[in-house]
Amino acid sequence: xxxxxxxxxxxxxxxxxxxxxxxxxxxxxxxxxxxxxxxxxxxxxxxxxxxxxxxxxxxxxxxxxxxxxxxxxxxxxxxx
Amino acid sequence: xxxxxxxxxxxxxxxxxxxxxxxxxxxxxxxxxxxxxxxxxxxxxxxxxxxxxxxxxxxxxxxxxxxxxxxxxxxxxxxxxxxxxxxxxxxxxxxxxxxxxxxxxxxxxxxxxxxxxxxxxxxxxxxxxxxxxxxxxxxxxxxxxxxxxxxxxxxxxxxxxxxxxxxxxxxxxxxxxxxxxxxxxxxxxxxxxxxxxxxxxxxxxxxxxxxxxxxxxxxxxxxxxxxxxxxxxxxxxxxxxxxxxxxxxxxxxxxxxxxx
Amino acid sequence: xxxxxxxxxxxxxxxxxxxxxxxxxxxxxxxxxxxxxxxxxxxxxxxxxxxxxxxxxxxxxxxxxxxxxxxxxxxxxxxxxxxxxxxxxxxxxxxxxxxxxxxxxxxxxxxxxxxxxxxxxxxxxxxxxxxxxxxxxxxxxxxxxxxxxxxxxxxxxxxxxxxxxxxxxxxxxxxxxxxxxxxxxxxxxxxxxxxxxxxxxxxxxxxxxxxxxxxxxxxxxxxxxxxxxxxxxxxxxxxxxxxxxxxxxxxxxxxxxxxxxxxxxxxxxxxxxxxxxxxxxxxxxxxxxxxxxxxxxxxxxxxxxxxxxxxxxxxxxxxxxxxxxxxxxxxxxxxxxxxxxxxxxxxxxxxxxxxxxxxxxxxxxxxxxxx
Numbered sequence: 001x002x003x004x005x006x007x008x009x010x011x012x013x014x015x016x017x018x019x020x021x022x023x024x025x026x027x028x029x030x031x032x033x034x035x036x037x038x039x040x041x042x043x044x045x046x047x048x049x050x051x052x053x054x055x056x057x058x059x060x061x062x063x064x065x066x067x068x069x070x071x072x073x074x075x076x077x078x079x080x
Numbered sequence: 081x082x083x084x085x086x087x088x089x090x091x092x093x094x095x096x097x098x099x100x101x102x103x104x105x106x107x108x109x110x111x112x113x114x115x116x117x118x119x120x121x122x123x124x125x126x127x128x129x130x131x132x133x134x135x136x137x138x139x140x141x142x143x144x145x146x147x148x149x150x151x152x153x154x155x156x157x158x159x160x161x162x163x164x165x166x167x168x169x170x171x172x173x174x175x176x177x178x179x180x181x182x183x184x185x186x187x188x189x190x191x192x193x194x195x196x197x198x199x200x201x202x203x204x205x206x207x208x209x210x211x212x213x214x215x216x217x218x219x220x221x222x223x224x225x226x227x228x229x230x231x232x233x234x235x236x237x238x239x240x241x242x243x244x245x246x247x248x249x250x251x252x253x254x255x256x257x258x259x260x261x262x263x264x265x266x267x268x269x270x271x272x273x274x275x276x277x278x279x280x281x282x283x284x285x286x287x288x289x290x291x292x293x294x295x296x297x298x299x300x301x302x303x304x305x306x307x308x309x310x311x312x313x314x315x316x317x318x319x320x321x322x323x324x325x326x327x328x329x330x331x332x333x334x335x336x337x338x339x340x
Numbered sequence: 341x342x343x344x345x346x347x348x349x350x351x352x353x354x355x356x357x358x359x360x361x362x363x364x365x366x367x368x369x370x371x372x373x374x375x376x377x378x379x380x381x382x383x384x385x386x387x388x389x390x391x392x393x394x395x396x397x398x399x400x401x402x403x404x405x406x407x408x409x410x411x412x413x414x415x416x417x418x419x420x421x422x423x424x425x426x427x428x429x430x431x432x433x434x435x436x437x438x439x440x441x442x443x444x445x446x447x448x449x450x451x452x453x454x455x456x457x458x459x460x461x462x463x464x465x466x467x468x469x470x471x472x473x474x475x476x477x478x479x480x481x482x483x484x485x486x487x488x489x490x491x492x493x494x495x496x497x498x499x500x501x502x503x504x505x506x507x508x509x510x511x512x513x514x515x516x517x518x519x520x521x522x523x524x525x526x527x528x529x530x531x532x533x534x535x536x537x538x539x540x541x542x543x544x545x546x547x548x549x550x551x552x553x554x555x556x557x558x559x560x561x562x563x564x565x566x567x568x569x570x571x572x573x574x575x576x577x578x579x580x581x582x583x584x585x586x587x588x589x590x591x592x593x594x595x596x597x598x599x600x601x602x603x604x605x606x607x608x609x610x611x612x613x614x615x616x617x618x619x620x621x622x623x624x625x626x627x628x629x630x631x632x633x634x635x636x637x638x639x640x641x642x643x644x645x646x647x648x649x650x651x652x653x654x655x656x657x658x659x660x661x662x663x664x665x666x667x668x669x670x671x672x673x674x675x676x677x678x679x680x681x682x683x684x685x686x687x688x689x690x691x692x693x694x695x696x697x698x699x700x701x702x703x704x705x706x707x708x709x710x711x
Contacts, residue, residue, distance in 0.1 A: 005092070008082070012101075015303075017109030017309045023269060041108065058093040059269045062113025063104065064120075067082045068092035095523075130540040135405070145546045151536035153408045154548035156431050159401035159693070162393065166405025167536075169389035170363050174538045192401070195394035 005053020005070040013065035016041035020057035020066065026050045029057060039055050096120040098129050100149050109309020111266040111299040112140060115179075115208060116147055118276045122283055123150070123175070132175040133167055135160045137189075140214040158189025159326035161196035164203045175286055177204040182221035183213045186248050190222075193252070197292050201259035203280045205294040207248060210301040211320065218304030222246045225323055230304070245323065249296040253329035259291030260332040265298035267316045271326070277340065284338050291332065298324055343518040348508065349374035351483050351519055352416070352442055355490040357382055360525040361440075362411040362612050363389035363444075365402035370454040371510035372444035376416065396421035400428030400441075402528045407437040408547045410535030411528060412494050416442035416509075419460050420451060423468070429503055430469025433482065434549030436564070437533075438497035441475075442490070442506045444513040447672030455672025456510035456595060461649035464505050465623040472561050474568045475503040476575065477623035481598040483517035489620070491522050498532075500571055507622070509645070552603075577620040578629060582608060586615030588688055589633065590680065592643040593619050593650060600643045603680035612688045622650060631655035639663045641687050643680055646670060648699040655698070666698040 007029075014037060021029045021044060028051045044057075044066075044067040053070025082094045087203035090252040098120035106112045123129045132150045136142060145152030160178035168176045185193050185207050196203065212230050213219040219232040223245050227236040237245075249263040260282055264275035275297060282293035298320050300312035307315060348352070353375045356364070364383055366376040376392060383390035389406070393399035396403050399415050406413040417425060432439050445460050447453040460468075465477050476496050480486040486508060493504040531537060536545050551557035581601055582591065592600045597618035604616045615631070619626050632638075639662055642651045648666045655664055667683045669675045693701060 010093075010095070011104050015108035019109055019309055019313070022310045022313070040102070053090075053092050055092045056269045059272050060114070062106065062109060062111055062117070064095040064099055064113070064117045067094045069082070069084050069089045070092050071089055072087075131538040133408075133536050133538055142550065145548065148544075149539075150544050151539050152544070152546050152548075153405065153536050155404070155437070156401065156427055159398070159404070159428070162398040162401035163405030163408075165391060165393075165398075166363065166365065166402035166407075167409060169402070170406045170409050170411050170413075171537060191394055192398055195398065199391070248390060253597070326430060 002052045003071050003073060004049070005051040005068060007046060007051060007057060007069070008067045010065045010067070011037040011043045013063040014041060014043040015039070015063060016043055017062065018044070019060045019062065020044050023056050023060040025054065025056060026052060097136070098124040098149050100147055102146055104147055106140060107303045109300065109302045109312065110140070112208060114266045114272060115206060115297050115299065116144065118272070118279050119206065122276065122279045126280070126283055126287070128175045128283065128287070131173070132177070133171070134169070135164045135176065135178040137178060137180040137184040139184050141179055141181060142215065144179055151265055152176060155285040158184050159192055160184065160189065161192040161201070161203070163206060165196055165199070165201050168201060168203050172202070175283065177206060179206045181208045181214065182210065182223045184334065186222040186232065186246055194255070197252045197255045197294065198257040200259065200291045202289055204286050207294060207296040208299050209248070209296055209324065210299040212301055212304050214301050214304055218301070225303055225319060232234060232272045247324060249294070249329045252294055257292055258330050259332040260285045260335045262328045263298065263324060263326050264295040265316060265321060265326055267298065267300070267313045280340055281335070281338060284340070285335055288338070290301070290334050296324070343520050345516050345518055347484060347516050348376045348483050348486055348513045349444065350378045351521070352380040352486050352490050352506065353382065354521055355487040356414050356440070356494070356583040356631045357386065358522050358524050359491040359494045360412050360527050361388070361414050361494065362527055363406045363413050364415065365391050365393050365399040365406070367396045367399050367417065367421060369396070371446055371513045372416050372418050372442065374513070375442065386664035394395070395617060396424040397428070403439050404432050404437070405426055407432060407439045409705050410437070410531035410537065414442070416441040416444065418444045418446045419448050422460065422463070429475070430471050430473065431549050431658035433469065433473035433475070433503050433564070434560070435469060435547050436501040437547070438501055440493045440504050441491070442496055442504070442508070445507065445509040448631050452670045454510060455676055456645065457672050458509060458594060458596060458645040458649070459647070459670065459672065461622065461644070461646060464507055465625070473503070473564060474571070474623060475505050476500070476571060477505045477507050477621065479507050479593040479620060479622050480512065480619060481594050483512070483515070484519040486512060487519050487521060487664065493557045500567055502567070502571070507594065509595050572624040575621060576624050576626050577624045579618045579620060581616040581618070583615035583617065585613055587613040587638045588641070588684070589615045589617050589637050590641045590643055590684060591617040591619070591654060593622050595674065596643050596645055599675065599677050600680050603684055606677065606681050607684045607688070612684060614684055614688065625653045625657070627653070627657040630654055634658035634661035637662055639665065639687050639692055641683055642666045642698070643675065643683070644668050645674060649700065651698060663692045664698050665692060666702045668702060
């Protein structure tokens with residue numbers, strides 16, 4: 001099983017450009033359809049639990065809006 | 081610092097402190113943001129931010145000085161390499177870089193960049209090539225492709241009357257004074273990672289006093305190209321990289337020995 | 341202190357070096373190229389920065405960058421090159437940085453020639469770059485004065501965060517005279533709190549001349565104007581000769597002031613009660629002095645190597661109190677003291693025609709010389 005990851009998108013910076021949505025290999029991201037930021041953008045949000053914490057979203061994000069976490073491997077887990 | 085449970089999670093990535101906590105004025109999807117982020121990451125990783133003086137130019141990036149947490153000066157249009165020369169000559173141990181677009185560097189500033197490179201000024205130059213003049217609304221630039229429509233080439237760039245684009249990296253690489261001249265692109269994770277390596281190399285070149293470094297970064301301009309950011313990435317890959325091939329155009333032997 | 345025979349351009353360069361100039365950026369242009377060449381040799385000898393830029397445009401921008409670090413920085417040029425620098429000067433002024441510029445004027449407009457002239461008074465004094473700024477402009481009339489004013493230029497530039505121009509001409513640049521050089525000043529080790537030197541141990545600084553918000557720009561504009569008022573109140577300098585009992589006066593700056601002095605001495609030998617006023621700061625202009633003198637004198641003669649530019653400032657200052665006449669040569673022609681003496685005699689005779697503008701009267705008189 002790949003390790004689980006999660007991301008946090010800072011809505012102060014996200015402009016809903018979708019570059020992360022496009023780049024995510026697990027298709028974990030989409031623009032929130034029912035929610036806008038203070039500037040009126042639909043921010044990117046995780047829509048499934050399949051994030052592996054690969055960080056590719058943070059590599060393509062022009063606003064440095066994304067923080068990426070990955071769970072630590074436990075003693076019996078093996079990274080896939 | 082991001083909040084997370086240190087016992088069970090690792091922090092894979094967070095926004096560098098070297099970027100200020102300011103939302104940029106750049107359009108959604110504009111890869112100026114990626115370039116800024118990479119520069120901030122590298123300077124932070126190298127521990128250089130307290131010794132860095134950036135030279136902002138005139139274009140969409142005119143306010144870049146608001147987005148980095150280090151000293152910055154503002155240059156007139158095209159003159160950044162001359163200003164950077166002035167700073168570096170009096171403060172040779174500081175890290176000095178310019179950040180310029182198509183108009184600033186390849187048009188009005190062509191004289192200044194050629195001569196800064198020819199003199200081998202120990203500065204680093206970032207050239208953001210998005211084939212148009214973004215700030216003023218998308219006019220033709222020296223980097224606009226043949227046939228490309230812009231607001232001042234509404235029928236597509238006609239090479240007969242409007243000339244051919246300039247390949248700046250290739251041109252500067254012919255100067256003996258240039259030490260490290262490369263072209264990268266910001267259109268996908270692989271290219272962005274390569275760009276970051278090049279940025280690191282360029283600042284190492286400056287740190288070690290090895291001469292003039294320039295990185296041309298192929299970038300998107302979704303607003304003026306009239307596309308979504310994701311579609312713009314496609315256009316960059318299909319059209320720009322063909323005309324402006326990625327690669328290392330000048331790598332002095334001393335630079336080639338740098339192991340990152 | 342020993343006096344040495346020095347060429348004007350070289351004396352100015354050495355004076356700047358002794359005043360602690362850290363970097364010089366320039367470009368060759370006659371009649372000031374010797375300044376660049378002198379710096380090319382001396383600055384590296386002293387471990388200081390020298391760059392022959394690719395153009396005057398580049399040179400002034402190198403000055404701009406270096407000035408951001410709070411150091412003493414200088415460039416030099418002559419009329420056509422100075423035109424190229426006007427953009428940079430406006431930016432330097434808008435960013436409120438100290439910088440010294442030596443302008444060795446030559447015949448113009450356009451490419452003109454390499455002979456001495458004073459045709460750039462308007463450009464330099466009344467702002468050749470865009471926007472609202474004033475440079476402090478010093479006008480030496482001898483090599484010694486060039487040396488002294490160059491040193492003063494750096495002090496004034498720093499005191500007021502201002503551009504200071506030392507305005508000379510080809511004759512002063514090229515001639516050789518004995519002069520005493522000042523002692524060496526140490527290079528600066530402490531820098532102002534606005535300088536961008538790398539934000540080590542402090543918060544970041546930005547130096548820019550942009551103010552997108554007009555209200556913010558206006559705050560800067562008013563600050564510049566109040567500073568200019570302070571400069572006008574404190575930094576006016578001039579020299580007067582034979583003025584105690586003078587009924588008439590000649591006025592001119594730089595070389596013209598100097599050659600007019602010869603004419604004034606000759607006129608005095610003929611018994612004409614004439615004196616000379618030689619502004620040393622043409623910006624700020626000695627307005628109060630002229631205003632005062634317009635209550636005492638019977639007439640004023642302005643002499644310049646141009647088409648009557650300081651003339652307008654004299655007219656403004658004397659506002660119709662007394663007749664003002666003008667004598668000028670242009671295009672690199674330098675008047676002989678004899679020409680000025682003829683004019684002094686004419687003015688002293690009285691019954692001056694005061695109809696119209698002094699410039700038009702001068703143009704009319706010059707027809708007699710087929711000019």
